[in-house]
Amino acid sequence: MERTLIIDSPKKLNERIVINGWVSAIRDHGKIMFIDISDRSGTLQTVSSSKESLAMGDVLELVGVVKVRPEKTVNSKIPTGAVELDIEKITILEKSHEFPFDMGGEDLNVSLETLLDFRSLALKHPKIKAIFKIQEAVVQSFRESLKNLGFTEIFVPTLVPSATEGGAEVFKVDYYDGKAYLSQSPQLYKQIMVGVFERVFTVAHAYRAEPSVTTRHMSEYVSLDCEMGFIKDFSDIMDVVEMVVKDLFSTLNEKCSAELTLYNAKTPLVSENIPRIKMREAQKIILDRTGRDNTKEPDLSPEDEKEICKYAEEEYKSELVFITHYPTKKRPFYTYPSKEDPEYTDSFDLLGRGLEWITGGRRINSYRQLLENIEKWGNKKEDFDIYLQAFKYGMPPEGGFAIGAERVTMQILGLKNIREASLFPRDMQRVDIKIPKEKQDAKR
């Protein structure tokens, strides 16, 4: 007999079916035993009158008959809660070891450390699984939106010849008898590809040798990157960001409402046009509102980011806000200086719920200007050979943006630590398992 997915069981009332799945709850009522079975499609209550020695996590094949569940025991929380399976035969496909903590509750009440030490088990909990259904939707929605706007998907390398974004926070790789580095972002390659396909996007891994442990950073993350040519100015890029973000929220509400409900989460409120505020203006607004004078600072502090988000929500009914025109010195060498004031750049961050979600801007597309900036920023032009080549042979006015997939997932669900939004998070202290203490100290 062919296996029936649990979600399809209500359609097979009074029929004999085969179910495959994991034991996700056991309620022993003496003479009879209720066993909840879960597969990729859902959860079903099954009833057995024989005394089987079953445990949480056991992998079973069951043969039984689908019956209407007695009305008072109907569980409206699960789609199959109106039926149950009268078990005729149980085959144990694989026994599970005893779980080290309770996996049966609505929440998984364990520390972050346990959550990660027992990652392969913890990921099976419905509330943890939900995070990665959201993450999947974030990535798929990003790709769909951009495909519809004529973007080509590209696959760019992560082994790179030099520390491209300048910083020291780069991982070095033993590359045959030489050295290579892990890419800090697909930035340079996506820019090159504007010269080829005009509009490109990529879902890439990015690596940062963060020398500290924060709740918002990891050593490896998924970067959703997009870049487009023939822009008039950098508002074209923010327009695309707006579309991508609004598509994402519709997708989540349409396809992931169950997962959002588990976290009591709502997609952010957005106004028809997301407000766009210059950084210097934002600082003035913050000064007015709080008396905090950061108007000379070259960037918004985490506190400032929270405050300006509060302002945008109150003033514009938007939980998202663009902050634009960051100072030239604070941005990478390729950022386009504003025509009105070259001390500032045609760049933006999209902040959401107090944290940066997306960063982007227009880039310099003149070969000569880039060459100058590479030197000004203290880099060597030999390290940018293939990149500079792209600008020699005709690069249109262009720009783009990048979204951290885990960051957005974390912010939408209101998670406290970005590690919760990564299947197998890496940081200074952990690659799957905890790194022994003596090896943890960063080099700087």
Place this chain on the structure above:
Amino acid sequence: MERTLIIDSPKKLNERIVINGWVSAIRDHGKIMFIDISDRSGTLQTVSSSKESLAMGDVLELVGVVKVRPEKTVNSKIPTGAVELDIEKITILEKSHEFPFDMGGEDLNVSLETLLDFRSLALKHPKIKAIFKIQEAVVQSFRESLKNLGFTEIFVPTLVPSATEGGAEVFKVDYYDGKAYLSQSPQLYKQIMVGVFERVFTVAHAYRAEPSVTTRHMSEYVSLDCEMGFIKDFSDIMDVVEMVVKDLFSTLNEKCSAELTLYNAKTPLVSENIPRIKMREAQKIILDRTGRDNTKEPDLSPEDEKEICKYAEEEYKSELVFITHYPTKKRPFYTYPSKEDPEYTDSFDLLGRGLEWITGGRRINSYRQLLENIEKWGNKKEDFDIYLQAFKYGMPPEGGFAIGAERVTMQILGLKNIREASLFPRDMQRVDIKIPKEKQDAKR
């Protein structure tokens, strides 16, 4: 005025439009000049009577009127070949340097070395661009097929704690004060995730420190990986492979016929059921056909792979063929030994046009058996902590497969070297630019 995409220009006959794009050909006829302009959507002939100093690669904005092209000059090869643009105004957005080789021919007649040394330029050639439209379709079709079969997309790390597949061909990373490695495949993580989502796939980067330069291997490549639980036996996996491959060929014929035509390429002929031949049988068939006795060899040689493909095409009208039951010793520790004969495994390769396209099989899902094998294969169980954990807590019978995106692209288009199918290929000798000779020698 809003920009018009070139593909839409025939709809705007006799209208004044704005076009953005690159100069892709110049034909100077004395009094008038024909300039082909290309954007992401296509190519358009434009006509100018003023003497502009233009060069290949220049980035232009043109204002002009769309006219019917004189019948005898209509170019049926390009969709916009029935109209042309009478230029009224040319704005040069960015000048190009002079091209170092001819980019105007139907083929790009340069050596592999030049193709890679001038990668950012060469990628703009229509025939090179086509390769990456095919690659995009390969990846997107893979994802679509599996989404339709209930698979969840996952994002797994590439920084890993140990050389997972055993071999020496692994890149070491300076990881803070310790060491990490670059993943040779997402294998272990996708298996873990079967315990969570039952059916998963991932588009991952994989890294092999190949100590030699061949036409079929690179140091970094894109691996399309899929894994599924609750299989009856490994034929279930081959069934999914068949679906994925057939979907891919329909997608390519539907969406990439222009690109296939550029290469005079056809998607492989496949029989309704792709033949499945045991490796030992294949060796006997080869002995019968060629007199070559490799029946004691533990694997098919490249010559054998070509011969068995020839056989499948002649006998079954299929350019693809499954070879099954490879010897246990030749496969990784997690491969499931066949019940009939544990010297052989429930594994397969899908060969196409003389080369391996896909490799897969059933995996061991018993914790104890895996533990035994890890030791038998000379690995340390401490290196597999999170992986083994997944098998402790109930892993269903499972298996999967992996497709090399560049390999398949290369085989479909009949490219001679896999580097042509990678945007920025990496090998022992090259990371963007050629590595100086003294650093090229491999460590082994």
